[in-house]
Amino acid sequence: xxxxxxxxxxxxxxxxxVFGTIFNNIIIGRYDGTKMSNTMRVPISYGPxxxxxxxxNQDLGEQRVAIxxxxxxxxxxxxxxxxxxxLNKLNKTLTPHKNIDKKxxxxxxxxxxxxxxxxxxxxxxxxxxxxxEQILPTFxxxxxxxxxxxxGPDSKTDVPxxxxxxxxxxxxxxxxxxxxxxxxxxxxxxxxxxxxxxxxKGFGDVVVQGGKAKKA
Numbered sequence: 001x002x003x004x005x006x007x008x009x010x011x012x013x014x015x016x017x018v019f020g021t022i023f024n025n026i027i028i029g030r031y032d033g034t035k036m037s038n039t040m041r042v043p044i045s046y047g048p049x050x051x052x053x054x055x056x057n058q059d060l061g062e063q064r065v066a067i068x069x070x071x072x073x074x075x076x077x078x079x080x081x082x083x084x085x086x087l088n089k090l091n092k093t094l095t096p097h098k099n100i101d102k103k104x105x106x107x108x109x110x111x112x113x114x115x116x117x118x119x120x121x122x123x124x125x126x127x128x129x130x131x132x133e134q135i136l137p138t139f140x141x142x143x144x145x146x147x148x149x150x151x152g153p154d155s156k157t158d159v160p161x162x163x164x165x166x167x168x169x170x171x172x173x174x175x176x177x178x179x180x181x182x183x184x185x186x187x188x189x190x191x192x193x194x195x196x197x198x199x200x201k202g203f204g205d206v207v208v209q210g211g212k213a214k215k216a
Contacts, residue, residue: 007197012079012114015159015192018145019116020044020074022138022161028070028130042131044072049119049183069181070122070131078115082191085111109193116161120184128182132166135186139163162189 024044029036051073087108118135122128141163149155165187170180 005197009195011192011194012076014147015114015190016046016074016076016116018147018159019161019188019190020046022143022145023072023074023118023135026072026131026134028127031126042070042072044074046075047073048075049073049121049185070120070127072118072120072131074116074118076114077117077187078113080113080115082111082113085191087111106198107196109195112192112194114190114192116188116190118186118188120186122182122184123180125182128168128184132184132186136163136166157193160191162191163187164189 026042026044027039028042029039031037120128120131122131139161142160143163144158144160146156146158149157163186167185169183169185
């Protein structure tokens, strides 16, 4: 039953942020035979690919610069209960908390899987393949990152990121008005946990905002 006490652990926000950070340092270059020159870092931002493809083909006038390719985008596509890692919901964790002077209790965290989608947009296949070949070897098909937990001051949680599928799309029809955009789509499943409210032993609920606790 919902307690009516506000709490927010920012767990999903933290997972999404970590996911985007994994891909924020990809560099591509131009090749002249076997020599590489003119390297650039591929920008990445949160949002659906349709948004960026639409901006790319807009008539922006003389005062604005059209969106440049290559670039990447990512977004959440789903969130589902993970029955494979379900634990007893009556389990409790009793830990000291750095922001309050007494121990806190928390019921068992709840496992969920987040569907994440990474979109790679490029004007030519060479740029797209450079990006894809820097990403795919990292996932075989799983890559695990560790994020800060909330079950105590030094708690950490392992978050597996699993590559579940790849696809490619090229809708260019050869006209002179539409800019070409090759789109690679990489689908991932991220396994994480959502945490219930923290209760301070002896004084009721603890209000949690962004992972920081204080007495209610």
